[in-house]
Amino acid sequence: MEISLELNGRPLVVEVAPDLLLADLMRETLGLTGTHIGCDTSQCGACVVHVDGASVKSCTMLAVSADGAKVTSIEGLAEGADLHPMQAAFHENHGLQCGFCTPGMVMSAIDFAARNPAPDEAAARRWLEGNICRCTGYQNIVASVLDGAARMRAAGGEG
CATH class of the missing domain: 3.10.20.30 (Beta-grasp domain)
Structure with missing residues (x-):
């Protein structure tokens, strides 16, 4: 069809x-x-x-x-060489290791940040429960999400 x-x-x-x-x-x-x-x-x-x-x-x-x-x-997400604010946050906060889970994490994090413009660590961890990373301890991922949310907020929404 x-x-x-x-x-x-x-x-x-x-x-x-x-x-x-x-x-x-x-x-x-x-x-x-x-x-x-x-x-x-x-x-x-x-x-x-x-x-x-x-x-x-x-x-x-x-x-x-x-x-x-x-x-x-x-x-x-990216516009040419300009990364989406959440992508930039993951890059700069080392929120990835092998990178396999990263696209899904970034996409989930953008939705989370759009719904919760000023999230805290506990809320970010709860939201990411549906995303599994087998390489990291999640600390840098959570830091990336919180930084990305702040960047999105500064950019006026989704980036």
């Missing part, structure tokens, strides 16, 4: 099978491999993207459900 959506700011019409997952559409069909698949069970959060501004685990959402939606993946 044919679906229409806006992906990373660009209109897109694409033919999809009814059982195709949004993560697979982005990775396999469209070549946007920044969204990672770590578990296929929605436990790890590596596949988080934004659908109409809200963070969604794309490994559990059918592509047909995105028909008419605005979808943003990690590839849609």
